[in-house]
Amino acid sequence: MKIAVCIKRTPDSETRFRVGASGSSIDEGGVKFDMDDFASYAVEVALQLKEKAGSGEVVAIALGPDNVQETLRKAMSMGVDRGVQLKADAVPFDGLAVAKALAAELKSSAFDLIFFGKHAFDTSEGVVGTATAELLDLPCVTAASKLEIANGKGTARRELEGAAEMVEFSLPAVVTIDEGIARPRYPSLKGIMSAKKKPLETKPAQLGTPRVAVKSMALPPDRPPGRIIGEGSAAVTELVKLLQTEAKVL
């Protein structure tokens, strides 16, 4: 079982963001970065499949400046065998441009499965995985919340709005990973030590020409300050009145 996992380095999701001086990026001062949550689920699923198969290789690929090497090392400390950095000054806000670089890297290696997170926290678009699959002309399942691989075939569950669907697909394939599928493991001390010696290759990213550009970023308007209207069930009458007369939602 040969699996590639495309991972992204994103800011800590608990951050209180500020807009940077340029007005078109976040202020990264004091912001912690780590492997994106969805990417970490994808890494975990890949490692579990390799362990179940008893042999194989899991390769992590990240696009970006040299700081993504830290994210690749983290993947390797979890158990990924080697890392590939597709070097670029920055990750554009253009999912198709990124997908082109990943497809160029992935097309020459015969992977059974290629995993992505369903989307990355920062751009929150969910374009790259599915677009990469199309560029490679591979079957693709987006946002799998359950996944089983057996006899060269895959079965996945996808959450729909108010329902779910089960899909079957042939391998090789691309799968983007939703939450709830697996709890990512913590790197062990031994994992951290061995990650330092695992191969990490760097090559230039063959990005497409970005056609989606960030003009500006802004924080959403603040909500009015909260108001406590009372205590215990005695406050219920007042609440219903306010919902009827002030908020007009009842």
Add this chain to the structure above:
Amino acid sequence: MANFLVFAETRGADLRKVAGEAVSVARRLADASGGGEVHAVVAGPPGVAQKADTLGRFGADVVLAIEHPALATFAREAVAATIAQRAKSATYRAIVLGFTAQGRDLGPRLAAKLDAPIVSDVTEVQIAGDSLTVKHPAYANKVVVTLSITGTPAIVSVRPSAFAATEVARAARVEPLAPAIDPATTRVKVVQVIEGAKGRPDLADAPVIVAGGRGLKAPENFKLVEDLADAFGNAAVGATRAVTDEGWRPHADQIGQTGRQVSPQLYVAVGISGAIQHLAGMRTSKTIVAINKDREAPIFKVADYGIVGDVLEVVPALTRAVREAKKGH
């Protein structure tokens, strides 16, 4: 003058609410760029073309109906190939679709097939001459990004409920559109659709959401949340990540940064402390009510109306009061 193509989403043989919203967005953009035509693609089992009237009402000039028995479920590869083929044979300024489970899957496929720039989950769209600009809430709704897109067709997926479906008097003409590949023999096949809870709207569509957190103390107490939702009558039920991680509720019910992002008219947070992860999923709700025993809980900073108290006592009282209020109508 420029024409616009819309993917009007169906489930089974029924149009989804977001289909009308996407057609409305395209109508407005077509009008803003000199009055071009809006072509709406609808894919489904035979008979789905009859839904065309609805799409005309929201401003479609032409309904392109892909009918095939295998399209009763979402045959994504066939739908993508057919729309891409159509888009190559005509000139469209943009392709508009919903940012839904289907749209998230379809949009990037079209972008790659057509080598077209794509923007996802947009809440505002402006067109002026060659310039197309959108607003997209990123960083889990914590930062609003304004993006400009060059190149045609641009692929724009719109956030459900962010745009109104506006009625305009228009009669759409229906044209059949032949599938570009056989929907029955695609590499990814839907083998089963598992329906969710009956009789309740989905989180994306519901005007009222009642959500429960760990303050409910035990999974069986979620009944209180469901009873309150039933009292409102039109409410969906959601949960926090803590609750879905515990297995009290399915992951699909999770509201928050990594789960569903919702903006109902009324959001009732029951026993929810208000972690940043949860607030990211619901802070754009119009009115927020919070019931929690801890006066210092962060949820009270965003709640328009907060009640400090034991949810096991306050929620049943609220359920009774809402039932009474509904009766009075």
